[in-house]
Amino acid sequence: MMAPALSNFLRVIRAPLAAILLTLALGFLLVASITDEPVRAYRDLLLANFDSLGNFALFLNRATPLTLIALGVVFSFRAGIFNVGGEGQLYAGAVTTTVVAIAGASLPAVVLMPLAIVAGFLAGAVIGWIPGVLKVRLAVDEVVTTLMLNIIILLITSWLANQVIRDTTAYGAVSWMVPSSIWLPPLPFVPRATSGFLVAAVLAVVSWVVLFRTQWGAEVRAAGTNLRFAEATGVPAARRVISAMVIAGGLAGLAGALYVLGVGHRFEQNFSPSYGLVGLTCALLARVHPIGSLATALFYAAMLNGAAYMQISTDVPRSLVNLLTGLLVLLMTARLRRAAQAA
Amino acid sequence: MNLTSLLAAVLEQSTPILLAALAAMITLRANILNVAVEGMMLAAAFAAVAVGDWSGSAWPAFLSALVVAVVLSQLLALLTLRFFADFIVAGLGINLLAAGGTLFILERYYNSPGGLRPIAFPDIWHVPAGSLSWLPVLGPTFEGQSIIVLIALVAVPLTYVFLYKTPLGASLRAAGEDEHAARSAGIRIAAMKALSLAISGLLAGLAGAQLAMDKLHFFLPDMTSGRGFIGLAATLFGGGQPWMTAAASFLFGFFGALGDRLQVFAIPSQFVLMLPYLAAIIGLTFARWRILVRNRPARIQDNLQ
Numbered sequence: 298m299m300a301p302a303l304s305n306f307l308r309v310i311r312a313p314l315a316a317i318l319l320t321l322a323l324g325f326l327l328v329a330s331i332t333d334e335p336v337r338a339y340r341d342l343l344l345a346n347f348d349s350l351g352n353f354a355l356f357l358n359r360a361t362p363l364t365l366i367a368l369g370v371v372f373s374f375r376a377g378i379f380n381v382g383g384e385g386q387l388y389a390g391a392v393t394t395t396v397v398a399i400a401g402a403s404l405p406a407v408v409l410m411p412l413a414i415v416a417g418f419l420a421g422a423v424i425g426w427i428p429g430v431l432k433v434r435l436a437v438d439e440v441v442t443t444l445m446l447n448i449i450i451l452l453i454t455s456w457l458a459n460q461v462i463r464d465t466t467a468y469g470a471v472s473w474m475v476p477s478s479i480w481l482p483p484l485p486f487v488p489r490a491t492s493g494f495l496v497a498a499v500l501a502v503v504s505w506v507v508l509f510r511t512q513w514g515a516e517v518r519a520a521g522t523n524l525r526f527a528e529a530t531g532v533p534a535a536r537r538v539i540s541a542m543v544i545a546g547g548l549a550g551l552a553g554a555l556y557v558l559g560v561g562h563r564f565e566q567n568f569s570p571s572y573g574l575v576g577l578t579c580a581l582l583a584r585v586h587p588i589g590s591l592a593t594a595l596f597y598a599a600m601l602n603g604a605a606y607m608q609i610s611t612d613v614p615r616s617l618v619n620l621l622t623g624l625l626v627l628l629m630t631a632r633l634r635r636a637a638q639a640a
Numbered sequence: 641m642n643l644t645s646l647l648a649a650v651l652e653q654s655t656p657i658l659l660a661a662l663a664a665m666i667t668l669r670a671n672i673l674n675v676a677v678e679g680m681m682l683a684a685a686f687a688a689v690a691v692g693d694w695s696g697s698a699w700p701a702f703l704s705a706l707v708v709a710v711v712l713s714q715l716l717a718l719l720t721l722r723f724f725a726d727f728i729v730a731g732l733g734i735n736l737l738a739a740g741g742t743l744f745i746l747e748r749y750y751n752s753p754g755g756l757r758p759i760a761f762p763d764i765w766h767v768p769a770g771s772l773s774w775l776p777v778l779g780p781t782f783e784g785q786s787i788i789v790l791i792a793l794v795a796v797p798l799t800y801v802f803l804y805k806t807p808l809g810a811s812l813r814a815a816g817e818d819e820h821a822a823r824s825a826g827i828r829i830a831a832m833k834a835l836s837l838a839i840s841g842l843l844a845g846l847a848g849a850q851l852a853m854d855k856l857h858f859f860l861p862d863m864t865s866g867r868g869f870i871g872l873a874a875t876l877f878g879g880g881q882p883w884m885t886a887a888a889s890f891l892f893g894f895f896g897a898l899g900d901r902l903q904v905f906a907i908p909s910q911f912v913l914m915l916p917y918l919a920a921i922i923g924l925t926f927a928r929w930r931i932l933v934r935n936r937p938a939r940i941q942d943n944l945q
Contacts, residue, residue, distance in 0.1 A: 331748065379728055431921075435928040438876055440675060440728060442924070444869045445917045456910035574736065581729060614747035616740060623737025627715075627730050631723035 310589075312632065313582050317596075320625040327620075328613055338611040342618075345606035346599045352606075354483075354490035358560050360598035362387065362552040362569070364497040366576025367583070367590035368504050369548035373425070374585045375508055376541035377521035378432055382443030383549045384573025385450035386421040390550025392454045393420035394557045395564035398475035399462055406478035413479060414554045421550015422543045424450060429542025433524075433535045447573065458566045470566035481559035491559030497591070500548070504587035517541045549573070570601065578626055644780040646897060651781060652854070653900075654893025655792045656681070656864075657916075659847035660871025661878070661889045662792075662799055663840040668880045669803060670836035671816035672727050676716050677844045678868025679735035680709040684848025686742040686756070689859040692852075693758035701853065702764060706845035712738065713841025717834040735868075743861055753861075761857035764788070764849075788850040795843065800882040812836055844868070866917065873920035877927045888923065895919040 321339075329335040346356040366383040373380035394417035401409045424446060431437035455470065462472040484490040508514035519527040520534035521541075527534035552572070561568055579597050583589030604615035660677045667674040684705035692701030716734050719725040725733075747753045765787045772779035782789075803809040814822040815832035823829055851863055870892050878885030899912040 381732070431925055431928075435925060435932060437924050437928045438673070440673065441869060441873045441876060442921055444866065445873065445921050448866050448917045449914050449921075452910040452914045456908050459910075460908060574732070577732075578736075614744055614753075616743040616747050616753070619736065619740030620744045621740070623733055623735075623740045625733075626736050627719060627725070627733030629725070629733070630729045631719050631725035633723065 309584065313584060313593075313629070316582070316625060316628045316631075319628055320621050323624060324617065324621045328617065332611045332613050334611050338607050338613045341607040341610050342603040343599060345603050345610075348606075350487060351489060352602070354487050356598050356602050357484065357487065357490040357494045359602050360595050361491060361493045361497045361559070362556050362572050363576050363579055363594035363598055364494075364501060364591050365552035365555070366549045366572055367579040367594050368497075368500060368587055369421075369425070369545035369552075370577050370580035371504060371583075371585050371587050371590055372508070372517070372541045372548065373429075373545035374580065375514075375521050376517050376538045376545075377524065378429060378538060378542055378545075379440050380425070380428065380443055380542065380545055381440055381577060382424065382428060382446050382546070382573070383576045384569065384571060385443070385447035386424045386546040386549035387553045387556075387569060387572055388450050388454045389424045389546075389553065390417035390421040391553030391557050391561075391568065392457055392472075392564050393417050393550070394554040395472050395475060396457070396462060398479060398557070399473050402476045406476070409476070410479040410558070413475070413558065414551070417554025417557070418547045418551045421553065422547035425542045425544075425546015425549070426539065429539040432542075433538050454564070455566055458564055462564065464563065472564040474563045475557060477562070479558060480562060481555065491555065493555035493559040496551075496555060497594075501587050501591040508587065513537070549576070552576075575601070575622065578622060578629075581629055582625070644777055646901070647777070647781040648783075648785070649897035649900060650890065650894050651785060651789060653896040654890045655789045655854075656847040656850050656867050657871050657874060657892050657896075658886060658889035659788075659792050659795065659843050659850065660868045661874035661885045662795055662871075662882070663843035663847065664868075664872040664875040665878070665880055665882065665885050666799060666803075666812075666843070667833075667836045667840045668875055669813050669816045670833045671819075672720075672833060672836065673872075674731060674837070674840055675728055675869070675872065676712070676731035676734035677840065677847075677871055678864055678866065679731075679738035680712045680841055680844035681848040681851065681868050682735075682742060682864045683712055683738040684709040684845040685852040685863055686738075686745075686848075686859050688849045688852040689756050689758065689761070689857070690745075692761050692857075693756070696760070696762055698762040698764045698853065701762065702849050705849035705852070706842055709845030709848060710838055710841035713837040713844070714834065717837045721830045721833055739861065742859070746861070755858060755860040757858040761853075764853045786850060786854040788846055788854065791846060792850070795846075796882050796886045803882065808835075847871075870916055870920050873924050877920075877923045879927070879931075891923065892916045892919055 325335060325339060328338050332338055346352050366387060370380060370383060394413045397416040398409065398413045401412060427446065428439045428442040431442055432439040458470040458472055464471050464473045481492050484492050484494060516532045517537045519532050520537045524534050557564060575597055579593040580590050582593045600618050604618040607613050608615040660681060663677045664674050687708040688701045688705040691704040692698065712734055716730055719730045720727050743753060746756060750756055767783050767785050769783050772783050803813060811827045812832045812835065815827055815829045819829050852859055874888035874892055875885050877888040895915040899915045902912045
């Protein structure tokens with residue numbers, strides 16, 4: 298019984314694993330050409346996150362938004378929408394949570410905390426809803442609309458952070474602190490890690506159940522495979538696609554909300570090292586699978602943080618990771634033989 | 641006077657968008673949604689500044705911008721056509737590679753992650769001031785524009801002639817419209833797609849060179865700021881037709897130039913900077929809505945995507 302399941306699992310992860318290994322190998326050649334200690338550099342890149350509890354906490358904090366955005370991407374891609382708008386949805390969520398938390402500072406924490414989180418989720422959901430509706434009703438290309446929305450949202454948040462909720466005592470475009478009564482508690486046993494990671498991990502499992510073990514999820518996937526066919530068989534496909542996009546945007550918005558309440562405690566205009574695109578990378582690397590996305594998000598969080606440790610210990614610039622990400626995304630969907638023609 | 645300066649600003653703002661739009665259009669006709677224009681532009685702009693700084697003359701800088709963009713386009717062609725990678729994913733990979741690669745080079749070899757600002761930079765040929773004073777409105781509009789602006793304007797009829805009046809262009813369109821039919825007519829699909837990507841790279845390289853070499857003479861990691869995607873939107877807005885695509889590019893360029901003017905008033909700059917992107921979304925929505933209304937049971941929808 299076990300053997301076929303295991304071989305199936307190996308077959309599924311073979312291609313992404315090959316892409317990762319090929320990219321890391323190419324990166325190693327590059328690192329070896331610019332430093333005398335390529336092994337040291339790579340050890341720090343991949344493993345320095347586990348050197349101390351502090352590093353480990355930062356690693357989990359990094360993985361939290363990546364996981365949530367990747368889960369959002371999974372919902373949208375399963376519904377057939379090429380959603381590149383994670384960054385905008387994340388920022389919409391983060392800034393809305395901050396605005397609600399600052400405006401409602403006089404409310405009791407039991408009211409304000411859920412209110413702020415829900416507001417962040419809803420803000421992301423609205424930003425996901427727009428390209429979803431435009432795609433389903435008018436066939437407006439979602440790649441373009443989500444990319445344009447990213448830029449628009451970033452400009453709106455820049456205005457808010459600079460002119461409206463700006464902490465005038467601080468340097469840079471940052472908002473006032475949110476009330477400390479609604480900060481997320483740290484993770485048990487890992488003092489400086491946000492408990493948002495638990496939320497992300499639980500939602501990864503929930504997403505899998507919803508997408509693969511409910512009728513709603515089956516209908517979303519049917520709509521994503523072939524919208525017209527799904528409509529013809531009686532599935533309300535257009536509505537399923539739009540609601541999948543609402544959830545996708547909502548999850549990215551939640552990533553922003555949990556970042557503000559759990560890690561940043563305020564809105565910072567440049568808090569995201571393009572989490573949106575990296576989250577997309579994680580989801581695609583995981584072959585748009587929710588549990589797989591959790592694994593790839595952890596891998597990527599290790600790389601992103603590891604790059605900083607690597608830059609300190611050797612003279613390899615941390616932007617090596619950006620370069621490797623580009624290579625990885627480029628190679629990710631490549632294969633040696635033409636895939637069997639999908640329906 | 642004020643009108644001509646606005647026209648000149650529109651022309652200047654539109655040129656990179658127009659070139660990016662033509663770059664996206666030529667691949668769209670071969671049935672490729674080319675999201676990599678942005679990355680090819682960025683790499684080209686970097687190459688122009690780096691080579692201009694190193695060589696001290698304009699033509700090597702200009703040519704290296706074109707070469708880098710075409711090389712990237714052929715890397716994309718190799719991965720998608722030979723190794724069957726997904727066009728959009730690999731295209732985003734090109735963008736990430738261009739952004740990560742330029743940042744890496746800036747950090748590693750120039751020690752300045754913020755950008756590259758050569759102290760002296762060679763000038764590319766600009767239309768000399770006063771040389772067109774005999775033309776009433778257009779003269780002052782064109783004076784001081786770079787040669788790339790002129791190339792961009794010529795590129796519109798050239799792409800039109802190539803696509804509609806040459807056998808090669810017809811084959812390219814056939815490969816994009818119906819692969820199976822084109823293949824049975826003896827057209828080599830992969831070669832056509834690679835060709836369209838190469839032309840796309842050339843045009844994106846021109847766009848990048850214009851960004852870096854016209855007025856700015858420096859490179860910033862985010863200097864393309866979505867212009868490649870606005871170009872893509874202009875192409876979709878123009879339905880893949882050269883003239884309509886050019887018109888849409890000028891419309892978006894107009895909103896960009898308008899934004900610069902509005903900054904004088906008390907409107908926060910962010911809302912002004914937003915205009916071309918908002919215009920792109922609204923314009924695209926309007927274009928799709930019109931098509932939907934005009935031909936209800938539409939097969940054209942599939943062709944344009």
